[in-house]
Amino acid sequence: MKSIGMLENDIATVRDSGLFDTAWYLAQYPDVEALGLDPVEHYLWVGAQIGRNPSPTFDTRAYVAANPDVAIAGINPLVHYATIGKREGRTRGLSGAFPPPNYTSFRPLNSVLDINDIQTLLSSTTPIRADDILPAARNEAVRILEDKDAKVSVIIPTWNRRSTVARAVESALRQSIQPYQVLISDDGSDDDTVKLLSNEFHREVDSGYVKIIQNAHGGVSKARNAAMRAASGDIFAYLDSDNFWHNDHLLWMLTGMLTTPGKRCAYSALQFNDVDAGESRILYSEYNRAQLLRSNFIDLNCFVHRREMYESHGDFDETLSRLVDWDLIIRYTKEDVPAFVPIITVQYFISKDLNNITNRQSLDVNARIVQLKNAHEYIERGILSHEQIERLRVMSYAEIDVDH
Numbered sequence: 001m002k003s004i005g006m007l008e009n010d011i012a013t014v015r016d017s018g019l020f021d022t023a024w025y026l027a028q029y030p031d032v033e034a035l036g037l038d039p040v041e042h043y044l045w046v047g048a049q050i051g052r053n054p055s056p057t058f059d060t061r062a063y064v065a066a067n068p069d070v071a072i073a074g075i076n077p078l079v080h081y082a083t084i085g086k087r088e089g090r091t092r093g094l095s096g097a098f099p100p101p102n103y104t105s106f107r108p109l110n111s112v113l114d115i116n117d118i119q120t121l122l123s124s125t126t127p128i129r130a131d132d133i134l135p136a137a138r139n140e141a142v143r144i145l146e147d148k149d150a151k152v153s154v155i156i157p158t159w160n161r162r163s164t165v166a167r168a169v170e171s172a173l174r175q176s177i178q179p180y181q182v183l184i185s186d187d188g189s190d191d192d193t194v195k196l197l198s199n200e201f202h203r204e205v206d207s208g209y210v211k212i213i214q215n216a217h218g219g220v221s222k223a224r225n226a227a228m229r230a231a232s233g234d235i236f237a238y239l240d241s242d243n244f245w246h247n248d249h250l251l252w253m254l255t256g257m258l259t260t261p262g263k264r265c266a267y268s269a270l271q272f273n274d275v276d277a278g279e280s281r282i283l284y285s286e287y288n289r290a291q292l293l294r295s296n297f298i299d300l301n302c303f304v305h306r307r308e309m310y311e312s313h314g315d316f317d318e319t320l321s322r323l324v325d326w327d328l329i330i331r332y333t334k335e336d337v338p339a340f341v342p343i344i345t346v347q348y349f350i351s352k353d354l355n356n357i358t359n360r361q362s363l364d365v366n367a368r369i370v371q372l373k374n375a376h377e378y379i380e381r382g383i384l385s386h387e388q389i390e391r392l393r394v395m396s397y398a399e400i401d402v403d404h
Helices: 004-016 024-028 031-035 039-050 060-066 069-071 075-086 118-122 133-147 165-173 191-201 202-207 221-229 249-258 287-294 307-314 324-332 363-373 376-379 386-403
Strands: 151-156 182-188 210-215 235-238 267-276 278-283 304-308 339-350
Touching: 004 221, 024 031, 024 249, 024 376, 039 075, 039 182, 060 069, 060 075, 060 165, 069 075, 075 118, 118 249, 118 339, 133 249, 151 339, 165 182, 165 191, 182 191, 182 221, 182 386, 191 202, 191 210, 210 221, 221 307, 221 324, 235 249, 235 307, 249 267, 249 304, 249 339, 287 324, 304 307, 304 324, 307 324, 324 363, 324 386, 363 376, 363 386
Parallel strands: 151 182, 151 235, 182 210, 267 339
Antiparallel strands: 235 304, 267 278, 267 304
16 A cells, blocks of 8 residues: 555646646546545546546546556556656557646536436436446446347548547547447548557557558548448447547447347437537437437437448438538438437547537538438428528529539
8 A cells, every 4th residue: 555655746746747637527527526535536546446537638548558567567547657658758548639628617417326227227318427327237238238249330530630539549449348340531631640540559450450541631421431331340330530439338329229129320428528618518319300400419429320221321421511420310310210328428529729620611501401402301390491492402503603
């Protein structure tokens, strides 16, 4: 056991590292405040041992996985990085593009520490943090999936994201239910993204478990479509290179989809992080077709589906520069109501530094295209009238004339 002096040194090291965000830690792990423990001391005594992160910029499990000597030595991962790893250039588990935002305005919406039944869990009407789920329920989900033959192909498109893509890939590789393959489809990056991936994941690439697909720059839809054509799994899951999954993302997505008869797709809840504003909020909603046609509430990072849906409904529309996920999900869920998994398993980030597509591409033009593609259903459901559809059509033709 460490002496008091050693513990005090570790506390000072963690506080001075710049990688421990007290407000974020308390918001992410509400049991710490309930126990009355100092957040830094909790991380040193308990948090790191159960895989918790001190902030959005340091991944405890990824650092230990990349540096097994840390676990053998019994040193706290963040303490090791601050005192040894940083000097030695050990960067796995870090992401400099995500400065710790101020999460003081965000508090957990629900704590479900008393839930240990799978069906009760999946039918919750309020969002559930994956870390709040009791081991009994998690173990039951693992047991259920042991009888299922599910081969998941993870599709990760990327373009000039060398500062964030490694963390996304790591979150796919460390899933409690391992994917069948991870396909990274590079959209013609010129910032050494491919070189970084080849170096960081050379073992996985050499084994074929991770495949890097290099494409000429043509947009995110072309990149995703290239990965879909190369995929050999029977279930597709999507992860953008600036976001990441909870370790149990695939566990709960597969449990939600495969334990519900007739379901061929599913989606989860999401934590939306505005890095620039330092704010977070939870996005979740049970499936409603009319609501989906009005605005997309299912993010692609939360969505999984069976391969046959791709084979019958097609891939991403390469004529769209934005809202490609909305377009695809509208098509895929027209005849298949997805299973809703009310568990927060996705961390989604938006920032000017990340150059998200949200900040680069027009919303209105692409929205009109999606609406026109589904004009019959919009009219049939009374969401748009014939006259409104015709006005959208005229506006679109006018824009085409201007563009050409």
